[in-house]
Amino acid sequence: MTARAGLTGRVIFRGDPGYEAARKNWDPHTDRYPKVFVFAQRTQDVANAIKWARKHNVPIRPRSGRHSLEVNLSQVNGGLVIDVSDMNKIKLNRKNGTAIVGTGNRVGRIAHALARQGFIAPFGDSPTVGIGGITLGGGIGPLQRTIGLISDNLLELEMVDANGKVIRANKHRNADLLWASRGGGGGNFGVYTRYKLKVLRAPAQATVYRIIWPWNQFERVLRAWQKWAPSVNTKLGSELTIGPKKGGSVTMEGLYLGPRSEALRLLQPLTSVGTPTSKIIRQVPYPEAVSFLLPPDPVLTQRYSNQFSSGFARRPFPNKAIRSMRQFLENVEGEDAGFFFLNWGGAVSRKSPASTAFYWRKAKFYVEWNSSWIKQSDGPKNIAIVRQTRRNLQPFIVGSYINVPDQGIKNSGPVYYGANYPRLRKVKAKYDPKNVFRNPQSITPARRG
Numbered sequence: 001m002t003a004r005a006g007l008t009g010r011v012i013f014r015g016d017p018g019y020e021a022a023r024k025n026w027d028p029h030t031d032r033y034p035k036v037f038v039f040a041q042r043t044q045d046v047a048n049a050i051k052w053a054r055k056h057n058v059p060i061r062p063r064s065g066r067h068s069l070e071v072n073l074s075q076v077n078g079g080l081v082i083d084v085s086d087m088n089k090i091k092l093n094r095k096n097g098t099a100i101v102g103t104g105n106r107v108g109r110i111a112h113a114l115a116r117q118g119f120i121a122p123f124g125d126s127p128t129v130g131i132g133g134i135t136l137g138g139g140i141g142p143l144q145r146t147i148g149l150i151s152d153n154l155l156e157l158e159m160v161d162a163n164g165k166v167i168r169a170n171k172h173r174n175a176d177l178l179w180a181s182r183g184g185g186g187g188n189f190g191v192y193t194r195y196k197l198k199v200l201r202a203p204a205q206a207t208v209y210r211i212i213w214p215w216n217q218f219e220r221v222l223r224a225w226q227k228w229a230p231s232v233n234t235k236l237g238s239e240l241t242i243g244p245k246k247g248g249s250v251t252m253e254g255l256y257l258g259p260r261s262e263a264l265r266l267l268q269p270l271t272s273v274g275t276p277t278s279k280i281i282r283q284v285p286y287p288e289a290v291s292f293l294l295p296p297d298p299v300l301t302q303r304y305s306n307q308f309s310s311g312f313a314r315r316p317f318p319n320k321a322i323r324s325m326r327q328f329l330e331n332v333e334g335e336d337a338g339f340f341f342l343n344w345g346g347a348v349s350r351k352s353p354a355s356t357a358f359y360w361r362k363a364k365f366y367v368e369w370n371s372s373w374i375k376q377s378d379g380p381k382n383i384a385i386v387r388q389t390r391r392n393l394q395p396f397i398v399g400s401y402i403n404v405p406d407q408g409i410k411n412s413g414p415v416y417y418g419a420n421y422p423r424l425r426k427v428k429a430k431y432d433p434k435n436v437f438r439n440p441q442s443i444t445p446a447r448r449g
Helices: 019-023 043-055 107-116 131-136 175-182 215-231 259-272 287-293 317-330 376-396 413-431
Strands: 010-013 038-039 060-063 080-083 090-093 098-102 154-160 166-169 190-200 204-212 236-242 249-256 276-287 306-315 338-343 367-375
Touching: 010 019, 019 038, 038 043, 043 060, 043 080, 043 154, 043 190, 060 190, 080 098, 090 107, 098 107, 107 131, 131 175, 131 190, 154 175, 175 413, 190 249, 204 215, 204 287, 215 236, 215 249, 215 259, 215 317, 215 338, 215 367, 249 259, 249 287, 259 276, 276 287, 306 376, 317 367, 317 376, 367 376
Parallel strands: 038 080, 060 080
Antiparallel strands: 010 038, 090 098, 098 190, 154 166, 154 190, 204 249, 204 276, 236 249, 236 338, 306 367, 338 367
16 A cells, blocks of 8 residues: 555545545536545644655645635646645634634634634635635635735734645744735645634624515616625625526625614615515624524535636726626526625725735725536536626726636736736745646746846
């Protein structure tokens, strides 16, 4: 069994029991057939796996929450997947307002654990996304206008580099790596094992809301939302989801870190639009607010494959953009397909684009869209419509969010990272000069000299 020599942790080769379960991702169309999975239990297991992969000339893929949305990013045929999901300790320091978390933690686990202890931990729209990946790409979500992106709250990290060496970074040492890790995307510099995050005290109560309209009112709702959402009180986070024409509806949900009476007043410009079919506006203890916004999202029972794309809007969508949206929504189907908007500003926009690797600070809102399918043969047409819609919307958006990647984007570096890309290439050249950690859209090292 020399093939296994040097690998530690829970090791599953192709052909071993448990291999099929190890292979499954949240999105079925990203599943691949790696040679081996290493479920690391400690940092040394990660170091051993990297050394083994380099010795055997096998490509490496780090994986945290299995939520990668594009192919060949968190696993690759014939490769070694370093899965950190068993590295999920959480240690809260109440006095300093910090938490040390293993990168294998799921976002929901951290958010719930800290909420019970009276602290806000940031999250996006799914509880099962891994903190490892979401943090490195920026980390957007309904709390971002109050506390910033998840990566804005990253104070310190532990990472294993291409030589299997453990590196720690904070603002005093390897500060360039900390800068790059705040939005530079996963899979670029090394395999991350631990983060120290700043966490804030949670209010005792918060107000959550969910308002649903019929699909045919989406234009009216969107026009009102995109005027209101970017400038509303920064303690209010708002996600707007527009499903496909076939079976879809329009849903606005989010939270306000304050009382219901105030939330009602702030939401009024939207609640008075159209004819909502359902309206929940509820003041609850903060831990219940977390549960409301993070409904179960199991990783292994997903039937739908998806193609996503994303961008940032600096002004409201004009009629032409909304017509392109309608065209898309009339042609896609599946309960998960559609458009998703998130309001921007507040703490996100108070940081300068160069202060972290996350560049797209000055937007009004974030937008993503996706098609979904079950039959494999429906994949190509669904991928094509998402990419065509990107071309149609290109005049109205800037950039793209690395955590919602789209491999249809050519020369993707400046699209994901804006003017920060050259600096990221320098950091890459310093920490991974031989480009060991690479994938279809990874950062290429700057040339020396």
